[in-house]
Amino acid sequence: MLENLKAATFEVLETMFFIFPEGLEEAAGLFHGPGLRAWVPVEGPKNFRVGLTLPLTLAREMAANFLGLEKDEIPPEKMEDVVKETANMVAGSFLSKEQVPEAYNLKPPEALRLDLDSQDWQENSHHLLLAVEDAGLEVFLEKTK
Amino acid sequence: MAYNVLIVDDSATMRALVRKVLKISGLDLGECFEGANGREALEILEKNWVDLVLSDLHMPEMDGAALVKALRQNNLWQTIPVVLITTEGRQEVLAPFFQDGIQGYIRKPFRPEDIREKLQSILGEAWVPHAGELEGCDF
Numbered sequence: 001m002l003e004n005l006k007a008a009t010f011e012v013l014e015t016m017f018f019i020f021p022e023g024l025e026e027a028a029g030l031f032h033g034p035g036l037r038a039w040v041p042v043e044g045p046k047n048f049r050v051g052l053t054l055p056l057t058l059a060r061e062m063a064a065n066f067l068g069l070e071k072d073e074i075p076p077e078k079m080e081d082v083v084k085e086t087a088n089m090v091a092g093s094f095l096s097k098e099q100v101p102e103a104y105n106l107k108p109p110e111a112l113r114l115d116l117d118s119q120d121w122q123e124n125s126h127h128l129l130l131a132v133e134d135a136g137l138e139v140f141l142e143k144t145k
Numbered sequence: 146m147a148y149n150v151l152i153v154d155d156s157a158t159m160r161a162l163v164r165k166v167l168k169i170s171g172l173d174l175g176e177c178f179e180g181a182n183g184r185e186a187l188e189i190l191e192k193n194w195v196d197l198v199l200s201d202l203h204m205p206e207m208d209g210a211a212l213v214k215a216l217r218q219n220n221l222w223q224t225i226p227v228v229l230i231t232t233e234g235r236q237e238v239l240a241p242f243f244q245d246g247i248q249g250y251i252r253k254p255f256r257p258e259d260i261r262e263k264l265q266s267i268l269g270e271a272w273v274p275h276a277g278e279l280e281g282c283d284f
Contacts, residue, residue, distance in 0.1 A: 012253075012254045015254035015255070016253075016255075063158070066158060066162060067158060067161060068165060078157075078158055081157060081158045082158050084156070085158060088156075088253075089232050089253045089254050091232065092231070092232020092233055092234060092252075092253065093234065093254070095233075095234070096234030096235055096252075099235070100235070101237075102237045105203075106232065106233070107203075108155065108203070108204075108205055
């Protein structure tokens, strides 16, 4: 399951953003400063969410690549919209790769700001930690109620 | 003949991206309208002639499925080609839309060439051969 989540993430980042993440052990040490978390609720026989967490610096770079603008031209709301859309694409690609039944539906993405220094960063069976140059990128799959 | 296109997606950045890809794709592009959901799309169609609809599937208020049904039930709009641009890749979810008469779908994530190739196959004669050079383009 995590392999498909990883493949979905790589597919989205490489195709839409020309960003090439790496799975590095030291990725856990790359989460600093203000960050953004975006996720897509998936509703069906079981509810879960697929999402990602990243520093604002990386979010800004992704938005600049996505929109073909300079980094300092990106308004905060566009940055958030791009990260939500990224979560949406990762979730869609993941569901396809997992061949999840049609009873599962993607809901509109949500997002929140957070301080990355106040969180613990550990890779496990449902959280994948990646490195994009000197920034961390968490991709997660979590059960919800 | 310039083609008027309606882009329907709840993400403003995705609409901007699709608009940008259309501009550089070589399509003889006329007016480019945008709606954030199916309801807004129908409001635009009430006032404007559109030759092609590019629509997301999962949207709040009125989703792509409801939009496709509304278009097919309207005498004026039922022949407008519709292409879904969606994160959805499950064939069993997409199959009913073909029964409803969509012309195709482009799965996100996409390359600019994916949009060009799909639209070229639908609107062949609308292409401007000398325009739009997507090779290596960083949209």
